[in-house]
Amino acid sequence: MAILLSLALAGCSTATGNLLSTEDNRPISFTADRGVAAQPFPNNYRTEILAFMRTYLNNPVGLHDTAMAEPVQRTVGGRLRYVSCIRYAARDTDGSYRPARERAIVYVDGRLDRVVDDAGELCAGVAYGPFPELATLTR
Structure with missing residues (x-):
């Protein structure tokens, strides 16, 4: 279970995860x-x-x-x-x-x-x- 959770979180932090980057792979900037x-x-x-x-x-x-x-x-x-x-x-x-x-x-x-x-x-x-x-x- 811990391994699955780790893999899921790792997918969110990649450029394809879209949570931490835009579609063109630029990092999101709040300011x-x-x-x-x-x-x-x-x-x-x-x-x-x-x-x-x-x-x-x-x-x-x-x-x-x-x-x-x-x-x-x-x-x-x-x-x-x-x-x-x-x-x-x-x-x-x-x-x-x-x-x-x-x-x-x-x-x-x-x-x-x-x-x-x-x-x-x-x-x-x-x-x-x-x-x-x-x-x-x-x-």
Whole structure:
């Protein structure tokens, strides 16, 4: 039984299995990341950040000390990407506020791709400006 299961799973991972590749044997890409150096500027970055943070945070209500840096190009995983940085202090369950946290938002092909929790190097030297829309998020 274990051998049959192994053979069935092995068939799914081949180019003919169509679960991990397209009909012309190109790998499926969920972010359409072509690995090109010329990435487009993320024009809707403010709107995308707000929509994402509403779902990313357990309680997006009442954020303090909200700030954002405009997207700049940085090298992420060996590839040139636009990165914007945000900083905010979230409310804890007891009503007090945690220290402000910094996050890096990485864009691929002009769209929000992921959040990097350890934003130290990616956000080094960026110029933060106010981001009041983040402070007015609702659930």
